[in-house]
């Protein structure tokens with residue numbers, strides 16, 4: 237298959253064949269990550285700039301590791317260490333970085349649509365590492381890779397996504413991806429945290445978390461995004477944990493072999509009890525591990541994927 241995407245701006249733009257091809261490519265890269273010498277020359281001579289305007293542990297680190305394992309030169313720029321603090325605009329920042337001839341800019345930004353804006357103004361490839369409450373495509377891809385690894389398929393699975401749906405770019409990207417791959421997606425959260433009309437994107441919506449997770453093959457918990465909530469959308473965190481937290485008791489409603497997932501960072505004791513986060517059904521660290529392979533695949537494919545591994 238020919239992968240024809242210069243940019244990865246969202247899962248919305250990817251077909252089921254694209255998603256399958258990215259996951260297959262990531263699968264082929266996983267083996268490199270378990271070698272003693274975790275490096276191949278695939279992207280030698282390529283330059284990748286990680287431009288992060290928001291905090292990140294997993295995404296920024298794994299894009300950097302992914303680039304390095306493919307022998308690319310990787311440079312990290314964070315907002316606090318850049319001339320953004322002196323008032324430079326996003327466009328000027330990107331144009332100045334582009335003048336140094338990178339091949340890819342991986343960007344995280346608080347504004348929804350920031351990556352689309354940039355892709356229309358620079359010549360190099362743009363990979364969205366999370367834009368506001370809009371999309372987080374590499375997260376959804378690593379989530380789908382993890383589900384496929386454990387369940388052998390995506391089609392026909394019941395996936396419950398629980399929490400702050402409104403502010404979650406992870407939920408939106410997974411909704412696009414999982415429905416496209418034939419899974420049933422159930423969304424649950426307090427009424428203040430579920431956007432009206434989201435069922436038009438193909439999801440079943442529940443206010444009662446227990447209905448959403450009943451018989452589910454996968455329970456994906458979301459972080460409460462207090463930094464994106466303009467006003468208080470829940471009475472107390474304790475009350476939220478009572479009605480929308482996953483614990484050993486309500487997890488029994490899901491399928492006995494259900495996977496527990498979370499994109500991280502986890503608010504322990506709020507959306508997820510520590511027993512469940514660290515329990516036998518949790519695949520949270522598998523998600524993180526798969527993040528490196530998925531990001532290797534994305535870097536490789538947007539640059540044409542023509543060089544030998």
Ligand code: CP
Pocket residue numbers: 291292293294295296366375499500501
């Ligand atoms: N899942 C995720 O995006 O984590 P970080 O914010 O640490 O990158």
